[in-house]
Amino acid sequence: MLYVAVATRSFRRYSTYVAATLAGIFTNSVFGVIICFVYTAVWQQNPDAGGYDVTDALTYAWIGQALIVTVAIWGGGATDEVAARIRTGDVAIDLYRPVSLLGWYLSADLGRAAYHLLTRGVAPTIVGALLFDLRAPAGPVAWLLFLVAVTLAVVVSFGLRMLVACSTFWLMDDTGVKNLAAVLAMFLSGLVVPLVLFPGWSRDLAMALPWSSFLQVPADIWLGRRAGTDALAALAFQAGWALVLLGACAAVIARARHKVVVQGG
Amino acid sequence: MADRLLWGLRAYLLLSWMWIRVSLTYRTSFAMLTLGQLLVTGLDFLGIVVMFSAVDALGGFSLPEVAFLYGGAGVCLGLADLLLGNIERLGQKIRLGTFDAMMVRPVPLYAQMCSDEFALRRLGRITQAAVVLAWSILTLDLDWTPAKVLAVPYLVVFGTAIFVAFFTLGAAFQFWTTDGSEAANAFTYGGNTLAQYPLTIYPLEAVKALTFLVPLAFVNWYPSLFVLGRADPLGLPRAMQFAAPVAALVLAAVAAVAWRGGVRRYRSTGS
Numbered sequence: 001m002l003y004v005a006v007a008t009r010s011f012r013r014y015s016t017y018v019a020a021t022l023a024g025i026f027t028n029s030v031f032g033v034i035i036c037f038v039y040t041a042v043w044q045q046n047p048d049a050g051g052y053d054v055t056d057a058l059t060y061a062w063i064g065q066a067l068i069v070t071v072a073i074w075g076g077g078a079t080d081e082v083a084a085r086i087r088t089g090d091v092a093i094d095l096y097r098p099v100s101l102l103g104w105y106l107s108a109d110l111g112r113a114a115y116h117l118l119t120r121g122v123a124p125t126i127v128g129a130l131l132f133d134l135r136a137p138a139g140p141v142a143w144l145l146f147l148v149a150v151t152l153a154v155v156v157s158f159g160l161r162m163l164v165a166c167s168t169f170w171l172m173d174d175t176g177v178k179n180l181a182a183v184l185a186m187f188l189s190g191l192v193v194p195l196v197l198f199p200g201w202s203r204d205l206a207m208a209l210p211w212s213s214f215l216q217v218p219a220d221i222w223l224g225r226r227a228g229t230d231a232l233a234a235l236a237f238q239a240g241w242a243l244v245l246l247g248a249c250a251a252v253i254a255r256a257r258h259k260v261v262v263q264g265g
Numbered sequence: 266m267a268d269r270l271l272w273g274l275r276a277y278l279l280l281s282w283m284w285i286r287v288s289l290t291y292r293t294s295f296a297m298l299t300l301g302q303l304l305v306t307g308l309d310f311l312g313i314v315v316m317f318s319a320v321d322a323l324g325g326f327s328l329p330e331v332a333f334l335y336g337g338a339g340v341c342l343g344l345a346d347l348l349l350g351n352i353e354r355l356g357q358k359i360r361l362g363t364f365d366a367m368m369v370r371p372v373p374l375y376a377q378m379c380s381d382e383f384a385l386r387r388l389g390r391i392t393q394a395a396v397v398l399a400w401s402i403l404t405l406d407l408d409w410t411p412a413k414v415l416a417v418p419y420l421v422v423f424g425t426a427i428f429v430a431f432f433t434l435g436a437a438f439q440f441w442t443t444d445g446s447e448a449a450n451a452f453t454y455g456g457n458t459l460a461q462y463p464l465t466i467y468p469l470e471a472v473k474a475l476t477f478l479v480p481l482a483f484v485n486w487y488p489s490l491f492v493l494g495r496a497d498p499l500g501l502p503r504a505m506q507f508a509a510p511v512a513a514l515v516l517a518a519v520a521a522v523a524w525r526g527g528v529r530r531y532r533s534t535g536s
Contacts, residue, residue: 023448030451034459038316038323041466045320176297183305192312199318 002099003107010078010111021119028065028124035061036132050196056223057194059135062128063219064191066121070113071153071214072161073189074182078109079161083178086168092260102249106158113154138224145231149218152238156213159245160185166249169256189214210241273373280372280380288385295386302389306339310397313461324465329404330493331462336398337485338460341424342453343391348425349379349432350387353453356439356446365533374528378436405493413492420488423509427484428453430516433524440527456481465498472499480512 015021036058043054052060067073082105085091094101128134137143164181168174186192188211195206195216206212217234220226226234288295313335317328326334355378358364367377407413435449442448456479464472464486475482476499487506490497497505 179301
């Protein structure tokens with residue numbers, strides 16, 4: 001199928017940057033270690049902060065490092081290309097192609113995510129497991145649920161990033177919106193501090209927003225904090241946001257079609 | 266030598282000014298970028314506040330004390346990032362061949378690289394860190410002596426110098442691996458994250474490594490110990506708290522050698 005071919009090519013394209021991957025793994029590992037010491041200090045003071053124990057917290061730190069680039073938490077990925085093509089006008093070509101623009105770039109982004117999960121996801125996690133005492137998913141079902149959660153996380157993230165990229169149709173330059181989106185995503189995904197530590201209502205709010213799909217949901221499934229029907233509810237939550245966001249993208253692209261002026265050569 | 270330095274500085278200022286004018290062309294975008302920079306670090310500190318909703322102290326330090334460390338490190342990193350943050354794009358420039366264009370211009374390469382796409386929006390990050398630093402100073406009940414007052418600008422100047430050296434080293438590294446720019450982030454942004462917290466939360470071996478090997482402890486830890494009136498967990502002589510200029514000089518020398526070596530070794534990618 002076409003979309004599988006797009007995803008495969010995208011996977012291979014990213015796999016050519018070996019030094020970049022190694023540098024990224026190194027940086028993710030360094031951050032993982034720093035965060036582990038911070039979390040250790042927190043959970044030493046308060047051994048069941050947020051309902052996690054210290055092992056949960058340290059594992060969470062490494063899942064976070066594994067998912068930053070995989071889920072493209074602070075931006076990047078295939079949507080950067082869309083923004084660049086809108087700026088240069090090349091997007092006109094994408095719009096009259098007989099394939100869905102959304103489907104094309106979503107496949108490319110999933111291919112990228114698969115490559116990043118296998119490299120920048122797996123490698124730092126191994127480093128983390130060697131240095132600290134971490135928790136593994138309880139069994140094959142938990143592993144499977146985790147992988148589904150990560151895939152849905154990528155789709156939700158893609159939906160948000162695509163909306164940001166589409167703002168270029170109106171603003172001509174998306175860097176400002178992109179930065180703001182990255183800031184929100186970083187904090188509300190639970191990357192800065194696990195959402196379970198948020199006090200009171202702010203925790204419920206953060207859990208209900210789409211960004212909790214990025215990291216908190218997959219992490220809770222990995223840790224077994226959400227298992228059985230609760231895990232299925234979590235996946236349904238992610239799928240719901242994925243549908244809403246992709247629908248919004250489709251609507252925005254349909255509107256933007258009227259904006260694009262194809263200049264004759 | 267002095268002439269060349271002055272010429273480099275002048276070129277740096279002129280080029281930076283040009284980029285400031287460029288960035289002000291798209292005003293909406295500029296405003297959002299600056300606000301974004303302010304928020305990015307702001308939420309970062311909010312994360313620490315959230316942690317303190319679960320605990321009273323981290324590594325024996327209270328929230329205002331951690332805020333002092335956080336603000337100090339943030340201002341230093343922010344200033345270094347403002348002065349030459351885009352130097353980390355060296356690898357990209359090499360790949361695209363635009364670095365070659367810089368080599369034929371009669372302006373020192375380092376001045377060109379540092380000023381390239383000079384981003385005034387980074388004032389957002391500096392402002393945020395400075396606000397946190399000011400809040401901690403107002404909240405903490407410190408008995409100020411003239412030496413302690415002077416220790417604050419001292420911290421900012423030499424902390425910035427140390428980060429400038431790390432940015433330069435990270436860039437020089439890209440002469441060898443053109444797409445490995447992210448490794449440098451471990452030392453610059455990673456160093457900043459590390460220095461935001463009291464070093465007492467790290468193992469003693471790590472603190473030693475951060476003092477003698479990768480001297481990030483001199484950015485804000487030792488000067489802060491002095492200002493906050495805290496004992497040094499390593500029990501090193503008091504002189505260590507004032508050794509930041511030595512660390513900055515040594516690092517700057519290493520960075521200069523690495524940069525020169527990189528430029529000399531450079532072969533165009535031919536694109």
